[in-house]
Each structure stands twice: as structure tokens, then as C-alpha cells.
Amino acid sequence: MSSHREAPAISTDPVADNTDVYAFVSPDRPDTVTLIANFIPLEEPAGGPNFFRFGDDVLYEIHIDNDGDGHEDVTFDFRFTTRVMNPATFLYNVGPISSLTDPNWNVRQTYEVGVTRDNGRGRKPRTVAGRNLATPPVNIGPRSTPDYEALAKAAIHSLPDGVRVFAGQRDEGFFVDLGSIFDLGTLRPVQMLHLIPSANAMGEDGAGGYNVHSIAIQVPISMITADGKVPTDVMAAGSTIGVWATASRQRVTLRTKERGADSVGPWVQVSRLGNPLINEVVIPLGKKDDWNGAHPSRDSQFASHYAAPELAALLPVLYPGVFPRLGALTESGASRDDLVAILLTGIPGGLVDGFQNFTGTTQADMLRLNVAIPPTGTPSPLGLIGGDAAGFPNGRRVFDDVVAIELRAVAGAVYPLIDSTFEPDAAAGGLADGTSNDRPYLTVFPYLGTPHQGYEHTHH
Amino acid sequence: MSTDQPDPRSQPRGTLQRRLFLKRAALGIGATGLAIAVPGALMGEATNDEAEAVSAAADDLDLEGLPPMVAYVRDAAAGDVVILAGTSEVEVRDLQLARRLIAGMRAASA
Numbered sequence: 241m242s243s244h245r246e247a248p249a250i251s252t253d254p255v256a257d258n259t260d261v262y263a264f265v266s267p268d269r270p271d272t273v274t275l276i277a278n279f280i281p282l283e284e285p286a287g288g289p290n291f292f293r294f295g296d297d298v299l300y301e302i303h304i305d306n307d308g309d310g311h312e313d314v315t316f317d318f319r320f321t322t323r324v325m326n327p328a329t330f331l332y333n334v335g336p337i338s339s340l341t342d343p344n345w346n347v348r349q350t351y352e353v354g355v356t357r358d359n360g361r362g363r364k365p366r367t368v369a370g371r372n373l374a375t376p377p378v379n380i381g382p383r384s385t386p387d388y389e390a391l392a393k394a395a396i397h398s399l400p401d402g403v404r405v406f407a408g409q410r411d412e413g414f415f416v417d418l419g420s421i422f423d424l425g426t427l428r429p430v431q432m433l434h435l436i437p438s439a440n441a442m443g444e445d446g447a448g449g450y451n452v453h454s455i456a457i458q459v460p461i462s463m464i465t466a467d468g469k470v471p472t473d474v475m476a477a478g479s480t481i482g483v484w485a486t487a488s489r490q491r492v493t494l495r496t497k498e499r500g501a502d503s504v505g506p507w508v509q510v511s512r513l514g515n516p517l518i519n520e521v522v523i524p525l526g527k528k529d530d531w532n533g534a535h536p537s538r539d540s541q542f543a544s545h546y547a548a549p550e551l552a553a554l555l556p557v558l559y560p561g562v563f564p565r566l567g568a569l570t571e572s573g574a575s576r577d578d579l580v581a582i583l584l585t586g587i588p589g590g591l592v593d594g595f596q597n598f599t600g601t602t603q604a605d606m607l608r609l610n611v612a613i614p615p616t617g618t619p620s621p622l623g624l625i626g627g628d629a630a631g632f633p634n635g636r637r638v639f640d641d642v643v644a645i646e647l648r649a650v651a652g653a654v655y656p657l658i659d660s661t662f663e664p665d666a667a668a669g670g671l672a673d674g675t676s677n678d679r680p681y682l683t684v685f686p687y688l689g690t691p692h693q694g695y696e697h698t699h700h
Numbered sequence: 701m702s703t704d705q706p707d708p709r710s711q712p713r714g715t716l717q718r719r720l721f722l723k724r725a726a727l728g729i730g731a732t733g734l735a736i737a738v739p740g741a742l743m744g745e746a747t748n749d750e751a752e753a754v755s756a757a758a759d760d761l762d763l764e765g766l767p768p769m770v771a772y773v774r775d776a777a778a779g780d781v782v783i784l785a786g787t788s789e790v791e792v793r794d795l796q797l798a799r800r801l802i803a804g805m806r807a808a809s810a
Contacts, residue, residue, distance in 0.1 A: 492770050492784055502768050505784035 242414045242516040242642065244281030244447075247528030250511050255295035256282050258513040259452060260414050261302075263483040263607045263635040266458055268684055269613040271470060273403070275316070276456040277485035277513070277684065283412070283451040285696035291332055291378040293349050294320040294407065295371055295454055298487050302457065305482035306466040310537030310604030314464050317354040317366075318407060318455050320375075322347065327573045331542065333384050338393050340374045349375045351407055353399065353457070370399045375408040379451070380527025381695025389690055396685060400572040403683050404458040404685055409451050409621065411689035413638045413681060417673040425551075425558045427647075428672045429674040430667070433559050434453075443674025449699035456686035461611050471612040475589050480597045482586075482606030483635070484514035484536055487676070509533050514605040515583050515633070516642040522549050536604035539584060543603050546583055547575040551650050578655045582633050588644045591657045595629050609635030621676075638687045644672035773798050 244259045245251040262276040277300065283292050294300070299319060301338040303312035325346050326334075335344035338414035340669075353369040376395040379388045396406045420443070426434055428441040461470045464481060471479035491505030512532050513519070522545050523531045531542060556567030580589055584603040597608040616630050621641040623631025625648060632640040648654070651668035679689040769785040779795030 490787065491789065494768050494770065499768070504768055504770050504786070506787055506789045667782070 242416070243513045243519055244414075246520040247523075248525070249529045250532055253510065255293075255453075256298045256489060256511050257281055258485050258511040259412075259699060260516065261483065261485045261513045261607055261636070262638055262687075263481075263609045264637045265461075265609070265611055265613065265615050265630065265635070266464055266685070269458065269616055271462075272458050272460050273306075273481075273609065273611060273684065274456065274458045274687065274690065275483060276454055276665055277302050277399055278410075278412075278414075278452045278454050278688075279487065280453045282447065283409070283453065284694075285379065285449070285451050285692040285697050287378065288694065289330055289332055291347070291380070291694075292409065292451070292453060293322060293347070293378075294318075294351070294375070295491075296320050296322050297493070297501070298489060299507050299587065300455055300485070300487055302455070302483065302485045304464050305599070305604070305606060306464060306478070307537075308477075308480075308482070308600035309607070310482070310535070310539070310602045311358070312356075313358045313466070314460075315356040315364075316369075316457055317356065318351050319354075320351045320407075322349045322377075330530055333380065336375050336383060337380075337385055337391065338387070340376065345377055348377075351375065354543050365483075369401075369403060370397060370405065372408070373405065378409045379691040379693045380456045381571050381697075385693070388693070392690065401463065402460045403463070406454070406456045406686040408453065409691040410454040411677075411679045411691050412447045412450045412452045413677055413679075413688045414447055414452075415445045415641075415675045415677045416447060416643050417443040417675050419444060421643075421673060425554055427671065427673050429563075429672065430559070433562050435558050435560060443537040443540045444674075444700050445678050448678035449697050451691040454686060454688055456688070457687050462488075464582065465611065474594060474610060474612045475596055475610065477598075479612040480586060480599050480608050480610045482514070482536070482608050484512060484603060484606050486513075487511040509535075512536075514638065515676070516608050516636065517646050518546075518558065518583065518605055521551055522546060524550070536606055538604065539605050540603040542605075543580060543584060546580050547577065548573075549576065549579065549650055552576065552652075559667070562667050563651060563661060565665045569652060569655065569662065576655070578658050579649060581658070582649065582654070585635070592624065592629075595624070595634070597634050607636055608633065625649070638681050639677070641672070641676075643675070647671040647673070773801055773803070776802055 242260045250257045256277055258277055259281045260278040265276055266272045266274045280292050281468040302316045304314040305311060306313045308610055326622060331637050332347050333344050337345045351373045352371050354366050355369050356364045356366040358364050374395055376391040379385050396404060398404055417428060422426050431438050432440045462468050466478050486509050488507035488509045490503035491508050494502045510532060519528055519531050523542060553570050556563040575672055583605060586598040586608040587596055597610040599608055612622060612631050613634060616628055620626030620628035620637050623640050623645055624634055631637050632642055632645055648668055648671050651671055652664045653668040655662045681687055681689050771781055771783045774780045774782050776798050778796040779793050780791055781794060781797050782791045
């Protein structure tokens with residue numbers, strides 16, 4: 241999936257597994273940017289008695305680079321603390337939960353938000369933006385959480401300087417036909433053309449019916465740009481920020497009879513995510529754990545995989561006769577500089593009329609968001625290739641169909657940006673897995689939909 | 701956003717020179733709790749003044765309620781020992797310390 245269980249090590253550590261990152265100019269507050277990092281892949285809603293929660297021993301961070309060097313200039317960090325109100329019961333709740341202070345709610349989690357800024361002198365003083373912020377309970381069912389939307393709304397906290405934050409369970413907003421794609425690259429809508437054919441069918445959202453734990457923060461644009469201003473010139477260099485998220489654990493965990501588990505030592509990055517699907521399908525198995533632990537400023541070491549993605553070579557094999565031009569392009573050994581630009585440096589000006597999100601020559605896997613591009617009232621889930629410059633790969637909105645966008649890009653649909661003589665295969669521009677999300681998104685912060693309840697839900 | 705706090709990711713890393721490590725330990729500065737690792741094990745190669753300073757600092761330590769501290773031998777042949785406390789990590793090169801840890805472990809498990 242986007243980055244769910246995508247690498248060997250992190251697949252065994254779900255609370256630290258960063259599954260998706262979103263960054264977009266907030267449609268209802270266009271003077272702000274919303275940043276979302278999701279964790280805990282394929283979270284089963286019926287997760288009792290120990291329902292899912294963030295890791296108290298994990299350092300969660302969302303980073304922003306505003307000068308194109310691949311290093312964080314602003315970092316928001318999130319640390320969680322769990323409290324069990326009554327350890328004498330096995331129950332998560334002993335009655336309906338009607339508020340965030342309801343005595344019926346037994347297992348609660350609060351968090352602290354910190355902000356660290358690079359002041360340009362090599363020092364990064366950290367300030368606490370909020371303490372003891374409540375997360376909502378998980379969505380258990382109609383008897384335990386009868387008005388879940390109200391609980392979630394109460395867990396949206398306003399912080400100083402116009403910042404808003406939410407952390408807690410949401411619907412898994414990413415959609416993908418997980419069952420087919422990892423069955424030898426099958427795309428159900430066109431599987432009659434597959435090397436092992438079967439009748440075409442509708443796509444099935446393999447993430448449907450599952451939840452995720454989201455950290456969402458909405459910040460004024462002026463807080464995260466290099467000059468502290470709100471850019472209005474799309475083509476100006478300072479208009480684009482780079483965004484990625486990480487999760488870190490301390491180097492050692494001691495398990496003792498006296499103290500339970502104690503973590504000791506410096507924080508070690510165990511999960512990273514900028515652009516969707518990269519560590520999933522671009523980075524090979526032998527390097528996935530390294531990629532998760534690496535800093536984006538050192539991503540040039542992985543650039544060869546972006547320039548020659550394995551999937552581009554597989555498509556002509558898996559779909560015989562469908563991608564002859566892609567096959568010829570791949571066999572020629574041509575570097576896929578279109579993908580390198582989109583994913584590692586941003587798209588320079590002059591390639592797409594009136595658009596750029598270039599951050600310089602430093603190769604770094606970050607979501608690049610040109611904040612001078614306002615949100616649109618008629619968004620396309622296909623983002624930039626759908627004629628909507630406010631969507632992926634200009635940042636990423638919760639509803640962007642990143643699977644279709646990246647499939648098409650890998651298949652050569654945007655290669656003409658760097659080689660006008662290249663004509664993509666006819667199928668490249670229409671590739672999709674045929675899925676959409678199973679729940680509606682919100683039009684307001686935190687934008688991801690209400691999580692599925694445990695009592696009644698379906699997965700397909 | 702007003703309260704200055706340490707960056708949760710900022711911590712000393714890398715190899716710490718023996719002299720610096722001893723001086724920091726003696727003065728009670730540097731990583732939290734590190735000083736309690738110094739006496740005895742590290743004093744063999746220190747100057748007399750440094751050793752006395754470390755001993756004095758160690759004698760004054762309040763050891764009650766301290767969180768765990770971890771030391772592991774990263775490279776026995778080189779005498780590289782890594783010490784972890786809180787969110788800090790220092791590495792000292794002390795062949796005698798490495799030998800004592802290994803010999804002690806072997807003796808205990810024999």
C-alpha cells in the first residue's frame with residue numbers, strides 16, 4: 241500500500257509504521273497548510289479489548305524543509321502518554337463514553353506537541369506548543385461511543401499562533417486494490433490483458449473497512465515558509481516546501497520485573513515517508529530498512545531506483561503487447577528523469593504551464609507543496625495530471641488517487657515532459673486499479689473520514 | 701509556544717575522549733547519569749587528579765530512583781564500550797573496562 245508494512249523491519253512494528261503523509265493548502269482555511277501523518281496499518285476496528293493507540297515509546301515527527309536542502313527547518317514532534325484509570329478491570333470502557341472526560345472511559349491517551357526551528361545558526365531550540373492534549377477514544381460501537389463525531393470534534397485542539405491539532409483514530413483514507421496488485425501486478429479493470437488473464441472486474445479497496453491513527457496539524461503558511469510570508473507567486477523559488485514524517489524509537493529497550501519496559505538511548509529513526517508508494521514499490525527489499533532509517537538529504541544514494549524503477553520493466557511483461565513503447569524506453573536504458581524530477585527534486589518551471597514545485601538540485605524524497613497555489617473548488621483526484629495543480633504531486637490531498645497517478649507516471653504518461661518526441665502507450669494515460677475510498681472524507685479539519693466502528697463494519 | 705524545552709532528538713553521540721569523559725563525569729555535566737559509570741572501571745588510565753575528582757563526584761551521587769543505564773561492548777578487541785542513559789549515548793575506548801565486563805559475564809555464567 242502507500243507505505244503500509246512496506247519494509248521488513250517496520251512490518252513488525254505497526255505503532256511506528258508511517259503509512260501515509262498528506263500536505264495541502266487547507267481548502268476551508270487557505271492561509272494555512274494541513275499536514276497529516278498516519279500510523280498503524282490495517283487497523284481492525286473490532287480491536288478490543290486492547291484497542292489501538294499511539295506508542296508511548298515512539299517519537300512521531302512531521303518535518304518541513306523550506307530552503308530546498310533536504311534538511312528540516314521546522315519540525316513538529318508528538319509524544320504520547322497512556323493512562324489507565326482503573327487497572328482492576330479488563331474493559332476499555334465501563335459504559336457509554338459521552339465526552340473526553342467521561343468516567344466510563346478507562347484507557348486514555350494524551351500528548352504533547354513540540355516545535356523545533358532551525359534558526360540558521362546551527363541551533364534548534366524547541367518550544368512546547370501544547371501539553372496534555374486529549375486524543376479521542378476509538379470508535380467502538382453504538383453502545384460505547386454513540387456520538388463518535390462529537391468526541392472526535394472535541395479532540396481538535398486550538399494552540400497558540402493559529403495552530404490546530406488532532407491526534408486519534410480516523411478512517412483509512414488511502415485506497416488501493418491490495419489483493420490484486422500484489423498478485424503479480426494485476427489490475428482488475430484490465431486483467432483480461434494480464435499475462436495470466438481473467439475476466440475484467442471492478443477494483444476492490446483492500447484498505448476498505450480499516451482504520452488508522454492520524455496526527456494532523458494545521459499551521460499558518462507564514463509559520464513554515466523561509467521568509468515568514470505567505471507566497472503568492474507560483475513561480476517564485478520560496479513558494480515550495482518539502483514535507484516528510486518519521487517515527488523513531490530509542491536504541492535499547494530493557495524489560496525488567498521491577499520496571500516493565502524502559503527505553504534508553506538516543507532516538508533512532510525506524511520509519512520515514514514523503515512521497516507515497518516509494519519504499520513500497522520503488523526501493524528493493526535489500527534497501528527498504530535502510531531507506532526508512534535514512535535522512536532525505538542523503539536520498540541521492542537511492543536515485544538509481546527512481547531512475548530505473550522495477551515496475552516500469554514489469555508492466556510490459558505482465559501485460560504483453562500493451563506497453564510496447566514503455567518496453568522500448570526501458571530497454572534503451574534511458575534514465576527516468578521525469579520520475580526523478582517529480583519525486584526527488586520537484587518539477588522545474590517551464591515543463592507545465594504556470595506550475596513548478598522545484599526545490600533545487602538536492603535529491604530528497606519529500607512531498608513538495610507549492611503553497612502559492614490556492615485550493616480549487618473543483619478538485620480532480622488525479623491532481624496535476626488531471627489538470628488540478630493543487631493536488632499530487634503538488635503536495636497530496638486525502639482524496640488524491642496516488643495509485644492511479646503513479647501507475648500512469650511509471651508507465652510513461654508524463655515522460656514527454658522531458659522528451660517531447662516520446663509518445664506514451666495508449667494504455668498509460670488510463671491506468672488505474674479501479675478503487676475509491678469506502679467512506680466520505682470530511683470537508684473540514686482533520687479531513688479524513690469518521691473511523692469505522694468495531695460493532696458493525698465490512699472490509700469489501 | 702513559550703516554554704523552551706530540549707529537542708527530543710538532540711543528544712551527544714560518537715566517541716568521547718577519555719579525558720573529556722572523565723572531566724565531565726567529575727564535574728557532573730554531560731549526559732544524565734553518566735557519572736555513575738566512571739568510578740573503578742575507568743580510573744585505571746586516568747591521571748591521579750582526574751581519578752580523585754571522579755571518586756569525589758561518585759561519592760556524592762544520589763543513586764536512588766535513577767532510571768536504568770546500559771553499557772554494551774561494541775568492539776571488545778578495541779575496547780569500545782557504549783553507554784546509554786536517558787536519550788544520550790557516549791562511547792568510551794577502554795580496553796580494561798571491556799575486559800572486566802567480559803570476564804565478569806563469563807565468570808557469572810560459568
